[in-house]
Amino acid sequence: MPPSPPMPQDRGEAHIRDSARDRDRDRVRDRGDACPGALRLHRADDGALARLRIPTGVLTPRQVRALADVADRLGDGHLSLTSRGNLELRGLGEGCGLGLAELLRDAGLLPESERHERVRNMVVSPLAGPEVRAWAARLDALLCAEEWTLELSGRFLFAVDDGRGDVAALAPDVTLLAEPAGTALVQAGGPGAYRVAGADAPRAALAAAEAFLAAAREAGTGAWRVRELPAGQDVDVAGHLRRASIAAEPVRDAVVPAGAPLAPGLVGEDTVSVLARLGRVTTAQFRALLPAEEVRVTPWRGFVLPGLPDRAAAEERLRALDGAGFLTRADSPWAGVTACTGRPGCAKALADVRADARPVDGGLPVHWSGCARRCGHPQGVAWVDVVATAEGAYQTTVTVQGPTR
Ligand code: SF4
The missing domain is CATH 3.30.70.3340 (Alpha-Beta Plaits)
Structure with missing residues (x-):
């Protein structure tokens, strides 16, 4: 190394x-x-x-x-x-x-x-507007400004969701969910949540993370994530919001919409969404994303290019990106296929899963894993779990996403 x-x-x-x-x-x-x-x-x-x-x-x-x-x-x-x-x-x-x-x-x-670079674990709704994106930027700045946030593990995940529920579905530890009135719900593991003013949303997410660390210390079980806390261990979000002088209204039965992953294709009139086949691109493909005013990276192993001049320009870009090897259609059989690193990159792998991976019938996402750790498997949805076995075969099961705590 x-x-x-x-x-x-x-x-x-x-x-x-x-x-x-x-x-x-x-x-x-x-x-x-x-x-x-x-x-x-x-x-x-x-x-x-x-x-x-x-x-x-x-x-x-x-x-x-x-x-x-x-x-x-x-x-x-x-x-x-x-x-x-x-x-x-x-x-x-x-x-x-x-x-x-x-x-x-x-x-x-x-x-x-730079000491904070591993604690900036956030997923943001790729189609979020400027206000929600500003929450994410502010939360990042707050995370990097506090010494105590270095105690968060590299796996602790924030979701900043624009209200459609797409990234809130990814089993985050702390969720900020935008509401139509400009307020936000903050949640740490659920099911309860707290409604805060939009201007307070980033600080509220930070307070929720601090509440988790306090709970983790109290539990003393070495939890890195909210879901790893012992059953019944309270995450005192309300107390930490109070301590941060953030006005919050408890929402006992908060409903987080079940948003679907962003599909590849045209989005509206001026935005395109593409997926990288098996989550990997060559540098030539990566450069083919330009020109663009910005490139948004999605947690579904894809990219979004917003702000194209008009529909014709967006359709033209989609054709060009299809030619560059991206998945550009929701009905592509490869759109729901993911795989871990496998052989030869991972020493734990029992197979070259990326070479073996292929779509399966049934319409569910499928994830191919080189061992039982199942790195990078889908979150928040039912999926087909294909795992290499020591016998040189694959075991296939349908997995239903469990609760996040
Ligand atoms: S699932 Fe197993 S084989 Fe695949 S990357 Fe993770 S540790 Fe390696």
């Missing part, structure tokens, strides 16, 4: 440990948080891997060009998309950590406080 700039050493996990023996027995996490980041690279079988958080989900054209150049110069000439809307660079060579950090810094892809 190449040298990486100094990073905090698993502060959160150390902080929430409890020495009581009975609690130790119930611990859900015994290891430190090894989640990779842009500065803390992970050594995979195909070289080092860097995971970039894109907290608002938006890349500028300059950042698209910079990432493509980085993947060509330092990586394997591809970019991978994750189920949280992150981008991964793989196949990074030995000793590239410092050079990579410099290139990402120059492209504005690292926060000012």
